[in-house]
Amino acid sequence: MPIYEFTCEDCGCKFESIMKHGEDFPPCPECGSANVIKVPSVFGFVDRTARVAERERAILKRARDYLIDGKVRDAQRFLQKAKEFYPTDRIKKLSDKLAERKPVKGGYVSRTEVVIKKKKG
Numbered sequence: 001m002p003i004y005e006f007t008c009e010d011c012g013c014k015f016e017s018i019m020k021h022g023e024d025f026p027p028c029p030e031c032g033s034a035n036v037i038k039v040p041s042v043f044g045f046v047d048r049t050a051r052v053a054e055r056e057r058a059i060l061k062r063a064r065d066y067l068i069d070g071k072v073r074d075a076q077r078f079l080q081k082a083k084e085f086y087p088t089d090r091i092k093k094l095s096d097k098l099a100e101r102k103p104v105k106g107g108y109v110s111r112t113e114v115v116i117k118k119k120k121g
Contacts, residue, residue, distance in 0.1 A: 005039040014039070056088050063094060072101060 007014050008028035017026045027034050059082045066075035079095035 006036045007039050008033055009035045009037060052086065052088070055086055056090060059086060059091060060094065063098075072098065 003016050003018050005014065005016050006025060006028075008031060010033040011028060011031045013028050013030045015029055019026070025034070025036050025038065028036055059079075063075045063079050063082075066072075066078060076095070076098045079091060079098060083091050083095045
Protein backbone atom coordinates (compact mmCIF):
# COMPACT_ATOMS: atom_id res chain seq x y z
CA MET A 1 0.00 0.00 0.00
CA PRO A 2 1.39 3.43 -0.91
CA ILE A 3 2.07 6.25 1.51
CA TYR A 4 0.40 9.54 0.58
CA GLU A 5 1.09 13.04 1.89
CA PHE A 6 -1.78 15.31 2.88
CA THR A 7 -2.26 18.91 4.01
CA CYS A 8 -5.18 20.14 6.06
CA GLU A 9 -6.70 23.27 4.54
CA ASP A 10 -8.14 24.40 7.88
CA CYS A 11 -5.12 24.21 10.22
CA GLY A 12 -2.23 23.73 7.73
CA CYS A 13 -1.07 20.46 9.29
CA LYS A 14 1.00 18.20 7.00
CA PHE A 15 0.77 14.46 7.54
CA GLU A 16 1.23 11.09 5.83
CA SER A 17 -1.15 8.16 5.61
CA ILE A 18 -1.09 4.65 4.17
CA MET A 19 -4.13 4.16 1.95
CA LYS A 20 -5.66 1.52 -0.27
CA HIS A 21 -6.68 2.44 -3.80
CA GLY A 22 -10.10 4.10 -3.89
CA GLU A 23 -10.23 4.79 -0.13
CA ASP A 24 -11.46 8.21 1.08
CA PHE A 25 -8.93 10.77 2.33
CA PRO A 26 -8.26 10.49 6.08
CA PRO A 27 -9.27 13.28 8.47
CA CYS A 28 -6.65 15.65 9.88
CA PRO A 29 -4.95 14.14 12.96
CA GLU A 30 -4.74 17.53 14.74
CA CYS A 31 -8.10 19.21 14.17
CA GLY A 32 -10.17 16.27 12.85
CA SER A 33 -11.29 18.21 9.77
CA ALA A 34 -12.16 16.28 6.61
CA ASN A 35 -11.03 19.25 4.50
CA VAL A 36 -7.66 17.77 3.43
CA ILE A 37 -5.90 17.74 0.06
CA LYS A 38 -3.40 15.22 -1.31
CA VAL A 39 0.03 16.75 -1.90
CA PRO A 40 2.17 15.43 -4.78
CA SER A 41 5.28 13.65 -3.54
CA VAL A 42 8.66 15.11 -4.39
CA PHE A 43 10.01 11.85 -5.79
CA GLY A 44 7.04 11.55 -8.13
CA PHE A 45 8.32 14.31 -10.42
CA VAL A 46 11.29 14.19 -12.78
CA ASP A 47 12.65 17.58 -13.69
CA ARG A 48 14.62 17.67 -16.94
CA THR A 49 16.49 20.85 -16.02
CA ALA A 50 17.76 19.24 -12.80
CA ARG A 51 19.10 16.27 -14.78
CA VAL A 52 20.86 18.53 -17.28
CA ALA A 53 22.34 20.67 -14.50
CA GLU A 54 23.59 17.58 -12.67
CA ARG A 55 25.16 16.23 -15.86
CA GLU A 56 26.75 19.60 -16.56
CA ARG A 57 28.32 19.65 -13.07
CA ALA A 58 29.70 16.15 -13.62
CA ILE A 59 31.21 17.13 -16.99
CA LEU A 60 32.82 20.29 -15.58
CA LYS A 61 34.19 18.31 -12.61
CA ARG A 62 35.79 15.75 -14.91
CA ALA A 63 37.31 18.51 -17.07
CA ARG A 64 38.64 20.17 -13.92
CA ASP A 65 40.21 16.87 -12.83
CA TYR A 66 41.97 16.61 -16.20
CA LEU A 67 43.30 20.13 -15.78
CA ILE A 68 44.49 19.49 -12.23
CA ASP A 69 46.44 16.50 -13.52
CA GLY A 70 47.98 18.71 -16.22
CA LYS A 71 46.23 16.93 -19.09
CA VAL A 72 45.10 19.95 -21.08
CA ARG A 73 44.83 18.05 -24.36
CA ASP A 74 42.62 15.36 -22.78
CA ALA A 75 40.41 18.04 -21.25
CA GLN A 76 40.08 19.72 -24.65
CA ARG A 77 39.05 16.46 -26.34
CA PHE A 78 36.62 15.59 -23.55
CA LEU A 79 34.94 19.01 -23.61
CA GLN A 80 34.72 18.96 -27.40
CA LYS A 81 32.70 15.72 -27.23
CA ALA A 82 30.66 16.94 -24.25
CA LYS A 83 29.80 20.13 -26.14
CA GLU A 84 28.13 18.02 -28.86
CA PHE A 85 25.91 16.10 -26.43
CA TYR A 86 25.26 18.76 -23.74
CA PRO A 87 25.56 22.19 -25.41
CA THR A 88 25.18 24.34 -22.30
CA ASP A 89 26.71 27.80 -22.03
CA ARG A 90 29.23 26.88 -19.32
CA ILE A 91 30.53 23.86 -21.24
CA LYS A 92 30.80 25.87 -24.49
CA LYS A 93 32.62 28.69 -22.70
CA LEU A 94 35.17 26.39 -21.05
CA SER A 95 35.69 24.42 -24.27
CA ASP A 96 36.33 27.60 -26.26
CA LYS A 97 38.68 28.92 -23.59
CA LEU A 98 40.70 25.68 -23.62
CA ALA A 99 40.78 25.62 -27.43
CA GLU A 100 42.68 28.92 -27.33
CA ARG A 101 45.12 27.63 -24.73
CA LYS A 102 48.18 25.74 -25.90
CA PRO A 103 49.63 22.88 -23.85
CA VAL A 104 53.03 23.32 -22.25
CA LYS A 105 55.76 21.60 -24.26
CA GLY A 106 57.65 19.01 -22.30
CA GLY A 107 55.06 18.87 -19.57
CA TYR A 108 55.76 20.04 -16.09
CA VAL A 109 59.35 19.67 -14.91
CA SER A 110 60.32 20.18 -11.33
CA ARG A 111 63.84 21.45 -10.74
CA THR A 112 65.75 21.41 -7.53
CA GLU A 113 66.88 24.87 -6.49
CA VAL A 114 69.80 24.05 -4.22
CA VAL A 115 71.64 20.82 -3.57
CA ILE A 116 73.48 20.70 -0.26
CA LYS A 117 76.39 18.30 -0.05
CA LYS A 118 78.16 17.46 3.14
CA LYS A 119 81.96 17.47 2.96
CA LYS A 120 83.73 14.43 4.22
CA GLY A 121 86.52 14.79 6.65
